[in-house]
Every structure is written in C-alpha cells, then in structure tokens.
Amino acid sequence: MKKLLSANQAIAWAAYRAGCRVAAAYPGTPSTEILEHVAEFKGAINCEWSVNEKVAMEIGVGASLAGVRALVAMKHVGLNVAMDPLMTFTYVGAIGGMVIIVADDPSMHSSQNEQDNRSLAKFAKCLLFEPADSQEAYDMVTAGFELSEKYQVPVIVRTTTRTAHTSGIVDIGSGERGEAPGIPYVKNAQRNVAVPAHGRLMRFAVEKRSVVLRELTEASPFNRAEPGTGDLGLVASGVAYQYVKEVFPEAPVFKVGLSQPPPIEKIRAFAAGVKRLAVVEESDPVLAEQIRAAGIPVVEPQTELRMMELNPTRLAALRAELLGTPAPETPKPETGVPVRPPVLCSGCSHRGPFHILSKLKATVCGDIGCYTLGSAPPLAAMDTCICMGAAIGAAIGMRKAGLPNQRIAAVMGDSTFFHSGMTGLLDVAYNRIPITVMVFDNRITAMTGHQENPGSGHTLLGEISTQVRVADVARAFGIQRVHEVEPYDLANLEKVFAECLDGGEPAVVVVRGPCVLHEKWAGKFINEVDAEKCTACGACFRIGCPAIVRGEAKDPAGKRFKSRIDPQFCTGCNLCAQVCKFGAISPAK
C-alpha cells in the first residue's frame, strides 16, 4: 500500500505497524506532527502530550522496561531537556524497543540554535539512524524497534526540518496494525536500579554492547556503497545523500543510514576504490571526524558546508571545486525586496501586554513561543530569550546582578510555564526574588500549531481533563501578589503591571486571553480610521498590528502617511483605539 507521506507521518505509520504501544512527546517544530498522526490511530497507541521532553523520555523508559515498544519524539533542543534520563537509560538498556525521534533544524527555520544531535548519540553510546526521505524514516523506525530490543539499546532517529516536512511516496505494506511480542515484566533491581554498585556493572556492559554495535553497523543494509565512475568518492548521510545523488549523479557514493556508530571498515573499503574521499553531511563534521580518526584521508573542501541547511545549489559549488569545473551560473535573487518577518496576528492577546511593558521601560526576559515575536520592532519589548523556561532564571540573575532598572519581568506562555517555568517560579517564591513573572496564557500551545497542554483542559486525544490555572500554581507556591488580567484593557494592564514591577516583592501576573487564531475569535465590531481626525502621528503603527496599514492620505506637511485599517484583518480587539490620542479610531458603521 503506497501513500504520499511526510517523514513525520511515515514515522507514525511505522510505529503503528510495528506494534508500538506507548508514545509521548512535547510539541516542537519540526517534530510536532508525529504525535498528532499517532493520535489519528484512535487509541491503538497509548499516546500523550507530555509536559516536557524529559517526562516524555521517562515515559518511554518506563514503557520499555515494562516490555512494550515505545516512541518518544522531540525537536532537537528537546533532547537537551531529556538528556538526563537518556544518559542513564542507555546504561540500564531497553527491554521493549525504544525509538527516540530527534528533529534537528539546520538553518534554524524555527529554532534558537542549530545543534547537531548526532554528537549526543555518540555521547550516549546508542544507535542513530539518519533517514534521507519518508520511506527511509518508515524503514528505520521499523528496524529501530527490532534493533533496540535485540541489543537492549535506545535507538535515535535523527530527522531534520527538510526530511520531516518533505512528503514522498511510502510503501507501508498492508497498512494494518502490527503486533509486537510483549516481553513479560520481571522485577530485576540489578538491571533496572541505577545505583553506583549496579552502574559499574552496567558500565562494562555498555562497552561490550558498543563492540557488538560496531559489528552491527558494518553489516547493516542501511550502510551501502553505490558504484559509479571517476576518482572522487562521496560519503553522505541523511538528506545530504539526496543532494549528492542530484549533483554528482555519476560518482561512487557510500550511503550512511545507520550512522552511529559509523561503519568505518566498510567506508575504508570504499575509500580504497577511489582516489579522493569527500564527506557530505548536514551540520557538524561528525562522520568526517570519525573517518579521519580511523586513518582514512578525507578531503577538506574550501566550500562552506558546516553551517545552515545544505541544498543542491551549494553542492554545485562543491562539485565545481572538487572537479575543477567552472561554477554553474544561477540567477541571482532580486535586491531591495523587504523581508517579511512573522508577526503577532491581528487581535493577538500578546500585543497589549508587550505594548505596556515597552511603555513602562521594563527589562524583559522572554521565552520560547509566539510571544517571542514581541521582541521584534515596532514592539521591541524583549531583552533576552534563551531556551524553554529560561525567562525566570534569567530574570532572577538580572535582579541578583543588581541591574539598575528595578522593573524586571520574566515573560512566558502557558505551555512554556508548565514545561519548565514552574521550577523557576518556585525559585522566585523560595528565595523571595522581587521580580514579576508574567504568564501570557492563551490556553494553547500556539506557535507549534495549537496543541493541547495542562492549561487547555484537553489531552492529545481531545479528552476533557484537569485545567490547571497558573494563578493557582503561583499561590500554592506561596506567592502573595498574584493577578489575573484580561489582555485588551490597556489602562488596567498598565496599572497592574506598574504595581507589580514596582512592588518590591515576588509577583505573578497571568494575562488570560484565548489565541485569536485558534478560537477564530473576533470582536463585535471592526474599527476604522477617521482620516479627518488622524494626524499621522504613527502611534497605532507602533503596536505592530497587521491590520493597520498605510492609508492614502498624508499629514498636512505631506511627510507621513495616515493610517487605514484593513477590514479583512481587523478583529475588533480595539487596542488601536486605545493608543490613539486623537479619537480617530472607532467602530466602523
């Protein structure tokens, strides 16, 4: 049975077909759709949105130790959060097959860094697959469950944004639900309780396993030489293999699919058949360094291939360099085209709070989510953004550093708060840190495409669940000054924010307003600009609303354009009317 599937869909199908029983993930581009597709199998796989990647990984660990197949998925930086359980689980070892999907994001299409997680698979001494397309994602997840069980090793499948979001034709066999042989659970403390005495034994077992895994990778059909002509041989992994096949169609290629541990002896044999060997891999030189360390010469091209996504155009430059041919002529991009950055939607509940934070000149430690867009001009209301949950710790650090600005705020969304903001808030409460933690609660994980979370009141499968209130958590932690406010009343926001920021004690403000995109929320009216009253002062432009566009008319001096409101995008949130000092904005008749 053949279907057109993205790698994310193919992974869900592979889990379904392989008899996977438990799946857990925290949403993160480009991995998010995996669990959404798992959920489409209507409960065949017990699946959940976990509150963070560490919990997801631990759920996978428990399921594997209980003897069933488990799938865990996360974006690349999610693995940082989940490294703690992984580093010891690799000692304990899998029982039921454990496949971990880690989606790297070369070029940082929607991420804060470009870390290459293949190094972490080496660090964790586990197996790592690099699929080059959707079919391989399907095949490697299928094989991953089997190998994980057979060698008691966690198996990582490293996708990238390009593979995750490329669709191709995938053969999914019969398409029917598969059954894995459940392995009966046996209590075994020496195996499953990682204390020093047991850990030392496990340490030796891990090294023994690594020897076996090196033999396995040499024999794996996922690692293969493809014959060709010419003196130049190319080693390629992941999607880079596809670019090599496109740009070097005649060359001998060694395709690495099971890339950790790398099949060094097979590559040595391949290298012996060519005069020069080049390694094409996306991001860090993980394979190249291991191949060189084995004493196999690898050419070091001048063409830059280490940063950002590869593509056929970049490989054409590599080809020209390695084969000494002139670089192909490609059309140059047009210049002077304004960039089109993503922006907060019209009606977004985050716009008003950022406008006020900007007005109050607060130092704002931000976090990961739609609201990170509040850092961009014209709102420009953010000082830092590091990783999930970091806003609070960073704000504490700024306060402890003695920053002259007394108005220090940490800003994060509801899902980020539940992910890893709660621990930071507990630190604020415990150490009595006078900062204001603001949770912009739109009751959904918006940036990744509207996934449920503990504040939304629903689970991954859409079941009704506990709806955790951020304010209740703050009060339970012992924070005295806790406010819940609505996002569209600027005067009230200013009053509450100023009180908290100047209050000299820990404070929490929860700004509660649903995501306008998710709930297709619209006000009771849309606004319009009275061109007679508009002075072209530009105040409404500075809230950065996509519905506020340049009008036809100019101010009397003929310098600045008056504003106009695009009725197609106005939601009637009415923020613009509140920032207009001239009463020029009011509901359209």
Next chain:
Amino acid sequence: MSITLDRIFNVSLVGVGGQGILLTSDVLALAAMHAGLDVKKSEIHGMSQRGGSVISQVRFGARVHSPIIPDGQSDVLVSFERMEALRFAHLAKPGAKILVNDMDRIPVTVSSGLQAPVEDLDRRLAAYSGLTLIDANPLAIKAGNLRAANVVLLGALSAFAPFADEHWQAALRERIPAKLLEINLRAFAAGRDAVR
C-alpha cells in the same frame, strides 16, 4: 492512466502564511502520484500562520532525489501575491512560466514605515517574460468563496503541468472536504480558463 516524463518537472509555490499554499502543493503532489510518477513535496511552514513568507516546492518525474529545487530550475513559479514573486523569481528557469495572483500583501514592517516598499514592482515583474498576472481573488469570489483563490491558481498551473484531468480530479477529491468540493472545482476551472 500513468504518464512518463524523461526529466524532473519542478514547481515552486510561494506566498504568505494563511494563503493556502500548503493545500495547493498537496493537491499538486497527489496529482503527480496519481499519474504514476515519483514525487517529493517540500515545505517550510514553522511560522506559516504568522504572516511570514512561505515556500513549498514540488518535484516529479521517474525518480526524484533532492526535495529542494536547484535555484533557477523551476519550470513554473506560482506566487500568491506580487512581492513574493519578485523575492523568489531567481528560483524560476530563465523564461519559465511565472503565475502571480494580482494582489499585494504589504508586510507590517512596510506599512508601519520600518522598511521601504519595493520600488517599481510593476516594471520589475514585467521584466520576466513568462509573467502572467491572474485575478485569482475575484475569480474565487465568483466561484463561491474568496478562500478558494489558491485553487484558482492551481487551475492556472494545471494548464502548464503534464497531467490529465483525471489526475487532477482524483487529487482534488482526495484533499478537499466534500462540502467545499463544488466551489473548488469551479475555482479550478476558472483558473485554467484564465490562462487559456
């Protein structure tokens, strides 16, 4: 009925988040699959719903390797608004068909004065010999819904892609909800007629 191609056919679709680009490229890729071809469809949509630029690429033929089309190799470039056509014009082969929805979505940074608008957009677009402007929005409204403007553009594209009507019909029926099918079939036909 399958078709055969002796080369890879490349289509780039560009525009702004929320314009229905991903659905359009889904239908195109399905049509290629129904025509018995290998196909890859690649898109970057992390921020697609937040008004950023969106690009989707579809390649089909006997065997497709790279999901990304080399610059200057797109046989057809479809742009869902005018400025994005200029931004991505270098993706098209010299002289390739460039189908553009004749409307503008001004970035908020331009409307708020933080960036200068494109100078001379009309003239710079017209310099591309394969350019065809399509009134997709009015045609979509006439077909029954403005939101079907993407399918009007798909209909226009269909005039330059090597598929039979049955492949398009099967793909449209597979991807578009039944209750919206009639409107979208009308939109598709309107787009195709617009470039004939």
